[in-house]
Amino acid sequence: MNELAIVEYLRKLAGTHASGGLILGIGDDCAVFRPRPGEDLLFKSDQIVEDVHFRRTMAPAVIGQRAIARALSDIAAMGGQSRVCLVSLTVPVSLGEPFIRRFYRGLMAEAHRTGTALAGGDLAHSDKIYCDVSMVGAVPKGKALRRDGARVNDAIYVSGRLGKPWGRRIQPRLILGQSLLGKATACMDLSDGLALDLHRLCVASQVDAIVEKVPIYRGAALERALHGGEDYELLFTMPAQLATPKGVTRIGTIVRSQGKPGTVSFQGTLLPPKGYDHFQPSTMKE
Amino acid sequence: MNELAIVEYLRKLAGTHASGGLILGIGDDCAVFRPRPGEDLLFKSDQIVEDVHFRRTMAPAVIGQRAIARALSDIAAMGGQSRVCLVSLTVPVSLGEPFIRRFYRGLMAEAHRTGTALAGGDLAHSDKIYCDVSMVGAVPKGKALRRDGARVNDAIYVSGRLGKPWGRRIQPRLILGQSLLGKATACMDLSDGLALDLHRLCVASQVDAIVEKVPIYRGAALERALHGGEDYELLFTMPAQLATPKGVTRIGTIVRSQGKPGTVSFQGTLLPPKGYDHFQPSTMKE
Incomplete structure (x- = not known):
């Protein structure tokens, strides 16, 4: 399975429907996103690294779910809806295609459940599994829940x-x-x-x-x-x-x-x- | 240098000025970004992995510049202006603080040169250097330069x-x-x-x-x-x-x-x- 075939697989898995403001998804230099009026956007990236945040013995679908869920939790913490995500994944050559498919299936199940579109990402090889998920969420303008507003009593x-x-x-x-x-x-x-x-x-x-x-x-x-x-x-x-x-x-x-x-x-x-x-x-x- | 100290260093390096639509930067669960009317946003993430895209012997500032420049090149390819970026970085414990500071100095020099604000990111340790940059750019609504519009002649x-x-x-x-x-x-x-x-x-x-x-x-x-x-x-x-x-x-x-x-x-x-x-x-x- 070469890079082109994997990208094609992901494009199908992501779906072609323009959801959550996504106008152009996987396959070009960038994804194109149209913001709705009256909303602020939330950005967050969260990485998971083998032997730090998970072990290779975990099921690939569970690792995929964790990778996206951590970033979704940050969107939740600001009171946001999740919109689109980008996923950068590095995997050892030895794990190959089956790992990649199962990882993305776990990740995309959580994405679909939460209404998050997969807008793009990047693939590479290395010795360890590494994944960085970038998440885009939305909140009504000026309403994001921050950390700095707690008041006495x-x-x-x-x-x-x-x-x-x-x-x-x-x-x-x-x-x-x-x-x-x-x-x-x-x-x-x-x-x-x-x-x-x-x-x-x-x-x-x-x-x-x-x-x-x-x-x-x-x-x-x-x-x-x-x-x-x-x-x-x-x-x-x-x-x-x-x-x-x-x-x-x-x-x-x-x-x-x-x-x-x-x-x-x-x-x-x-x-x-x-x-x-x-x-x-x-x-x-x- | 612990995580809190590094985040504080990055927050200062990034600057506190709200630039390019960034309303809330490093330090909360997510960055908050206010889109301008009449613009589409561009999203791209690009990872660089040690021994695939660079060698550890390269100067840390040069690695940092490469990490952000690759994603900026994708924004350029869509005709966009760069606005904000998120940087996820994994480094070996042995490289420590000096590497991190130099890496970010190289990255931020390119960010400042191109008007890109650092909105957040993530830090972790592993055996190899790994960096994923997520870039947010903007183009006038409907005007992004895509790959699929070439015409005969x-x-x-x-x-x-x-x-x-x-x-x-x-x-x-x-x-x-x-x-x-x-x-x-x-x-x-x-x-x-x-x-x-x-x-x-x-x-x-x-x-x-x-x-x-x-x-x-x-x-x-x-x-x-x-x-x-x-x-x-x-x-x-x-x-x-x-x-x-x-x-x-x-x-x-x-x-x-x-x-x-x-x-x-x-x-x-x-x-x-x-x-x-x-x-x-x-x-x-x-």
Whole structure:
């Protein structure tokens, strides 16, 4: 299977219908996209690297799903709808065509489920599997949910349960994110653990946070729920008087910063901003 | 240097000014971009992989320049202006901070030169250097230069000279591309060699091509000018009566297809669509 044949396969898999604003898809130098009036666009790229974010022993379709789901989770965190994506993939020669087909089938299933068109990408060979997904989403003009809007006395919420085992299927919270537009004051997705991510949200908003309880995934240790990465749930703040959305748990309250903003306490003790850091000792992300 | 410190460095390097439609840059889950009315957007991602597209012995700033210039060349090929980019980078732990800083300095110099804002990206560690650049460009609505518009009797042109030595600095032809809007009937950039790329343009346009001469880079072999990759010049077609733009050479004429479209002849003999294919024997791209 040569590059031309793979591109042809992907073009068919992507479909020829102009969806989500895509006017020209795979096959030219660039994809052409027509924005709708009254919308801002969201851009995000997220890479997954073999032995860092996944093992080669995982099913190729699951790796493909993870690759796109991580970027979709960021679109969800801004309250956006996903529109189109570009996928750059590097694979070892030895894995060849079967891997590529299965990888893209997993990826495209998630793309179709979320209304995301495959607009293009790039293919190359190397020793390890590497994939970078670039995602384009859309939100009503000026309405994107940012990290820097949390206010004193806002309630803090998370979706789902935290501390999920590594390698579990990521479910991007797109519908929840969209439902928070005009309600949440700040929002982000949990990719590096509650402690570190809530610290980041508080720094951006120049406030502190008090956490009283955390919804823990069944069987998970508290340590993992607080400091483990890859939960891909939404963390957001909202005025406390607004009704709690379905499927989320109030975990605490935003408070005025007493010193350096970003201090998070959990059940009365200081929660250090410790989580997964790609540039600390190079262990498997878990 | 941990991830947070690197992101902070990049945020400063990128600048805080909202340029090219960027409303929110590095530091949140997604970048936020406000499209201008009356424009279509162009999306492209291009990856460079160590030992495929470059060697580690190249200066980090040159690798960074190549990484962004390849994607800029695709924007040029559609007649676009570049607006923002996202950069995903994976580096070996051993190269560390000095490599990252120099790589981004080279990349950002090219970004600034071309008016491209750095909107975000991703960092990870692995054994090899890997970079994927996602580029967002813009063209007047409906005016993007595609591959599929070449018409019988159109003149065929290329910019610059072909067969450049591998590893040479890539100069994306953005100004030329923009000057061809409303004039060129088809356009693409030469990344896999004239023979293969002109074949692709002809297939897309359902025509054949006759090539009479090729402007050859000093000292290059004809074989390299016809079949070598990485020239990153523009290949385009235009009605023959329009004036030849500055810095380009007419190389031939589009003709009616006699059989299967895409046949290219050179000085009377058939030119096989042979060029660089990433999925054929895994040699260094040259």
